[in-house]
Every structure is written in structure tokens, then in C-alpha cells.
Amino acid sequence: MELTDGSRIAVIGGGPAGSFFSYYALEYARRFGLDLELDIFEAKDFTKIGSSGCNHCGGIVSESLVQELAADGLVIPSEIIQRGINTYTMHTEQGKRSIHAPTDEHRIAAVFRGSGPRGCLDKSLKGFDNYLLGLCQEKGAKLIPEKVTLLERTENGVMVGCSKSDMRKYDLVIGAVGLNINALELFKGICPSYSLPEVTRAYISEFIMKPGDIVRSLGSSMHVFLLDLPQITFGALIPKYNYITLVLLGKDIDKDIVQNFINSHQVRSCFPEDFPVKRALPCQCYPYINIKQGNNAYADRVVLIGDSASSKLYKNGIGAAFITAKAAASPAVFEGISKRHFEKYYKPICRDLDSDNWVGKWIFRVTRIIQKSAVLKRGLLYQVGKEQAKEHSTLRMSSALWDTFTGSAGYRNIFRRFLHPGLLFGLIRSTLTSNLSINNRHTHEKQEARQTL
Ligand SMILES: Cc1cc2nc3c(=O)[nH]c(=O)nc-3n(C[C@H](O)[C@H](O)[C@H](O)COP(=O)(O)OP(=O)(O)OC[C@H]3O[C@@H](n4cnc5c(N)ncnc54)[C@H](O)[C@@H]3O)c2cc1C
Structure with a gap:
């Protein structure tokens, strides 16, 4: 089961995962001398203002993704960037x-993922998802602005149906439908061992x-x-x-x-x-957010990517869409499109994201303890303040927090850095110093109040 000249790919969903897959699949095919036909089915019109043109998201593109895209020659144009965060x-x-x-x-x-929030009067705003779709179209992808309502397996392909047009047959179907539950249920029909991701409301x-x-x-x-x-x-x-x-x-x-x-x-x-x-x-x-990955997100001629498969817990979902999309595009073009190929080359990437999220869950549990404790929060502020004020400080706590907030580094990497003796010792010292000084100040204020009385 391999893609050959003239093979047809259907990418269902034109969010970041669908676009990144299309971009890299077409790029790899070009390098390999393979002539592919690739259709992207997208139900939303990203040029519309408000929720009908938006894939609900905070819109932070992490520094690691900005750098990885730049390394592949994709520099996000300034008109897409609403603000650079430093x-x-x-x-x-x-x-x-x-x-x-x-x-x-x-x-x-x-x-902005779409072209601006509801009520926005500026019609010139350009969104991130539309920019990515444009890149894919430049590479030769065809955009079909329709919602997919049917997926059916045939002997040597998958039929894709929409409400407005005839069913078409494809050699490979990519599920990049985010957390749209109805669309994910369609995939269960052609990918029987797939289990949907767990979600919660954000x-x-x-x-x-x-x-x-x-x-x-x-x-x-x-x-x-x-x-x-x-x-x-x-x-x-x-x-x-x-x-x-x-x-x-x-x-x-x-x-x-x-x-x-x-x-x-x-x-x-x-x-x-x-x-x-x-x-x-x-x-x-x-909107829903992915809090636990879907399992077995692949079968013969089918693979699910992005939020529909594995994401990064609470952070950098666009970065995870990039990772899974690229990880699926490479075996599809260079190796093959059977379940066995995806199991060998794609599954390890999803498993890696999953085990990183497992560590992430522990980081968020510890964060929850800190959130509830005034004593620890005073220590944390004191430690960060000290590091940021010194010119050549080691910035252990600041950089670990920076990566936790930005989602730029993996949770395992962050966890290891939090366990560094220098960081832990510094935090204990800062917690003692900040809380003792506040106790002394309170005692002093009480004494002064008593004397005044
Ligand atoms: C509150 C919140 C804040 C977030 N903030 C950030 C952030 O700041 N930075 C970050 O990196 N990540 C963030 N994320 C996560 C990020 O939004 C997702 O991880 C990312 O959008 C996943 O991309 P995707 O392409 O897999 O799915 P999506 O972006 O959801 O794209 C799926 C696409 O599929 C289309 N589709 C669905 N069904 C069909 C169908 N049947 N036919 C045709 N098309 C269909 C949809 O219209 C959509 O365009 C946030 C998430 C939430 C909930």
C-alpha cells in the first residue's frame, strides 16, 4: 500500500494540522518526484468574522514552532502577527x-486564527489558519469548502462524501477535524479501533x-x-x-x-x-480542549492528526498539530499508507506526546498546590524577582516557568529542570526569606499600632 503518481489524498479539516500535513506531504512528494492530487475539505470560511471563521484559540504561536517553521523557510508574515510577545x-x-x-x-x-472577533469592523485582518491554507494552495492543494458528512471504505480506497457534491474516492484520508465530535464519529466507521480524545470545556x-x-x-x-x-x-x-x-x-x-x-x-x-x-x-x-489523546488513530489508508489524535496538554496545541502532521506526512509519502506503516512510524510520536503529557499532569498538580499556598507563592515571586534583577543570574526558576507558560519545551524537560538542586534550594531559601520578612513586618506593624493606641 503505497502512494504512486496520480494517487489522491483527502485531508478532512483545514486547521493547522490539516494544513501542515498538506504542506509537508506535497513538499516531500515534490522532492521524491511523486505527482499527488491533494484535496483539503474545510467546513469554515476563515475570511469570515466571528465564530463561523474561527477555530477558537488563544492564538499564541510558541517560540519553538516559530523557529521550526523558520528553519523550513516558513516565516509568519508580519500582517498575520497581532503582537510579538517578549x-x-x-x-x-x-x-x-x-x-x-x-x-x-x-x-x-x-x-488571530480567523479574521477577527465578532463585531470587528476591520475587514483587512488576516488570520493564521487562512495564511496556512494559502501556503498549501500555492503548493498545489485544492480547497473544497464543504463539510464532509460521509466516509466509507471500499476495497482499495475510501469514499468521501459531502452534502453538496458527489462522493469521491481517495487512496488516503487524513482526519484533521480537531475536536468536532460528529466528524470524529465518522472516522470511527473507517478506523474501528480508534478511540476519541477526552475533552473538557475551556x-x-x-x-x-x-x-x-x-x-x-x-x-x-x-x-x-x-x-x-x-x-x-x-x-x-x-x-x-x-x-x-x-x-x-x-x-x-x-x-x-x-x-x-x-x-x-x-x-x-x-x-x-x-x-x-x-x-x-x-x-x-x-470550546473543547483535548486533555487526553485518542488511541489507535490510524488504520489502512487513514490517519488522524492534531487535536483529533494527540495534542499537548493545555499548551502549544498548534505546535502539537505541526508535530503530528509532519510525522504522518513523512511515512505516507516515503514508506506507505497501511496500518503497519503508521504503527511503525507515526504511533511512537503520538506515544511520546502522551507520555510527556503524563508528566505535564504532575506539573499542573504541583502548580495547583502552589496556587493554593500564599507561602509558596511569596517564595516563587521572591525567587523570580531576584533572578530577574541580577544581570548574570542563572535564571533557573525563570526559564523553567517561561517554558511552562509558553509550552516551548517538553514537560519532561521542564520537570527535570524543576528538580535541579540549585532551583529547589533557591526556592526553599526564597520561601523562608520572603515569609520571615513578611512576619517581621507584621509584628513590627502590630507593635507600632499598640504604641499609637
Ligand atoms: C481555549 C483554548 C485556547 C487555546 N490556545 C492555544 C494557544 O494559544 N496556542 C496554541 O498553540 N494552541 C492553543 N489551543 C489549542 C489549539 O487551538 C488546538 O490544539 C489546534 O487548533 C489544533 O489544530 P487542529 O488542526 O488539530 O484542529 P482545529 O484547529 O480544530 O481544526 C479543525 C478543522 O477541521 C474542520 N472540520 C471539522 N469537521 C469537519 C468536517 N466534517 N468537514 C470539513 N471540515 C471539518 C474545522 O472547521 C476546523 O477548521 C487552545 C485551545 C483552546 C480550547
Whole structure:
């Protein structure tokens, strides 16, 4: 079972996973001298404003992905980038600290996936997903702007059906439908041992604001919140050009959890004093996020990629889409398209992401303990503050936190760095120093109050 000249590939879903697969499959085929026909089926129109043209996401493209794309000659054009992020500001009830990029080359891009939030009047905005689709079309992919409603196996191929056009036969079908449950169920029919990924509800909203106000309030910093609020694993404000994106990740985020977060003093203080935070939400949604990978995401002539298969827990889902897409494109073009080929060359990549996520789960458990403890948060702030203030500091804690927030490094790598004796010793010392000094200050204040009385 191999692709030969004239073989036909159907990519179902034109989000990052579908586009990255198409781009690399066509590029590998060109190098191999193989003439392929590749159709991308995409139900959404990414030129539309609001949710009908958007794949709901915070829009952070990690520095590792920016660099990997650049290494392959894909430089994200400046008109796609809404803002370059160069620092992370960590907020807790005990104070805040800014963490600068460990080296000057590291840059993170904040983008819109679609062409702008609901109510957006600027029709010239260009989204990330549309940019990637354009690259694939330049490489020869054909875009079919339809929703796939039927997949059926035949003896030597797979039939793909849409509501508006006739069924077509393909040699290979790629499942890049994200977490669309109906579409994933279609794949179960042609990939019987596949089990769907586990999901939970997250939250995104967009606040429109004057660019100057955004610079004054948030700067070019992504603001992350380590607050003791139930069910929130990660909360962030991401500055775009004239929008601020609010992202909440955790367990089954709902309206009350969102309100609790927005009403907290730490979040409120990131907005100008007179900004009507509660009334300023023209665009908000509760999309699913992948929290456990789907299993056996391949069969003869079929492979699922991106969120539909394996992602990265809470971070860098676009980066994981890139990894899985490239990992599926290479065996499809160079080796073969049978279940055995995908098992040998694709499965190890998914397994690697999965075991990294397992470590990630432990990191988030520890983060949850820190979130609940004022004593530990004081120590953390003190340690980061000390590292950031010193010119040639080793930045152990800052760089481990930077990679945790940005999702640029794997969780195993981050975990190893958190276990470094220098980091642990520094944190213990900072926790003791910061908490003793606050105790002394309280005692002193009490004595002064008593004397005044
Ligand atoms: C709240 C939240 C914030 C996030 N923030 C970030 C972030 O800042 N950075 C980051 O890297 N990741 C982030 N992610 C994760 C990221 O959005 C996903 O990992 C990424 O979009 C996965 O890409 P994909 O191509 O697999 O799926 P998707 O982006 O979901 O694309 C799937 C595509 O398939 C199409 N489709 C579905 N069914 C059909 C059908 N039957 N026929 C035709 N087309 C179909 C859909 O229209 C869609 O365009 C976030 C996720 C959430 C929920």
C-alpha cells in the first residue's frame, strides 16, 4: 500500500494540522518526484468574522514552532502577527513579577486564527489558519469548502462524501477535524479501533480596546494568573493589536468561574480603571480542549492528526498539530499508507506526546498546590524577582516557568529542570526569606499600632 503518481489524498479539516500535513506531504512528494492530487475539505470560511471563521484559540504561536517553521523557510508574515510577545507577567494575590525571554532571539507570536472577533469592523485582518491554507494552495492543494458528512471504505480506497457534491474516492484520508465530535464519529466507521480524545470545556473572550491603552495596560507581555480560584488551571490575558484575548483553561469552565476570574482584583487591575470589563465581551465561547489523546488513530489508508489524535496538554496545541502532521506526512509519502506503516512510524510520536503529557499532569498538580499556598507563592515571586534583577543570574526558576507558560519545551524537560538542586534550594531559601520578612513586618506593624493606641 503505497502512494504512486496520480494517487489522491483527502485531508478532512483545514486547521493547522490539516494544513501542515498538506504542506509537508506535497513538499516531500515534490522532492521524491511523486505527482499527488491533494484535496483539503474545510467546513469554515476563515475570511469570515466571528465564530463561523474561527477555530477558537488563544492564538499564541510558541517560540519553538516559530523557529521550526523558520528553519523550513516558513516565516509568519508580519500582517498575520497581532503582537510579538517578549515577556510573561505572573500575577498572584501576593504581587506580580515579569519574566523576560531567556534569550533575545526568543519571540512568541500572538495571532488571530480567523479574521477577527465578532463585531470587528476591520475587514483587512488576516488570520493564521487562512495564511496556512494559502501556503498549501500555492503548493498545489485544492480547497473544497464543504463539510464532509460521509466516509466509507471500499476495497482499495475510501469514499468521501459531502452534502453538496458527489462522493469521491481517495487512496488516503487524513482526519484533521480537531475536536468536532460528529466528524470524529465518522472516522470511527473507517478506523474501528480508534478511540476519541477526552475533552473538557475551556473559555475564550475578546475585549476590544484602543492600541495605546493596550500598550499602557499590558505592554507586549502575556499576563498569566496563579490565583487561588477553583477549577482554573491556567488563566491568561493576551495582548493583540486592538484586542485583548482572555483564555481560561481548567475543568469544565462555566459562566460563574469566568465571572469569579474577571472580578478578581488582579485581573481587573490589568485594565484601565474606567474600562467596562463586565459589559465589554462582544465575542466569547466555551470550546473543547483535548486533555487526553485518542488511541489507535490510524488504520489502512487513514490517519488522524492534531487535536483529533494527540495534542499537548493545555499548551502549544498548534505546535502539537505541526508535530503530528509532519510525522504522518513523512511515512505516507516515503514508506506507505497501511496500518503497519503508521504503527511503525507515526504511533511512537503520538506515544511520546502522551507520555510527556503524563508528566505535564504532575506539573499542573504541583502548580495547583502552589496556587493554593500564599507561602509558596511569596517564595516563587521572591525567587523570580531576584533572578530577574541580577544581570548574570542563572535564571533557573525563570526559564523553567517561561517554558511552562509558553509550552516551548517538553514537560519532561521542564520537570527535570524543576528538580535541579540549585532551583529547589533557591526556592526553599526564597520561601523562608520572603515569609520571615513578611512576619517581621507584621509584628513590627502590630507593635507600632499598640504604641499609637
Ligand atoms: C481555549 C483554548 C485556547 C487555546 N490556545 C492555544 C494557544 O494559544 N496556542 C496554541 O498553540 N494552541 C492553543 N489551543 C489549542 C489549539 O487551538 C488546538 O490544539 C489546534 O487548533 C489544533 O489544530 P487542529 O488542526 O488539530 O484542529 P482545529 O484547529 O480544530 O481544526 C479543525 C478543522 O477541521 C474542520 N472540520 C471539522 N469537521 C469537519 C468536517 N466534517 N468537514 C470539513 N471540515 C471539518 C474545522 O472547521 C476546523 O477548521 C487552545 C485551545 C483552546 C480550547
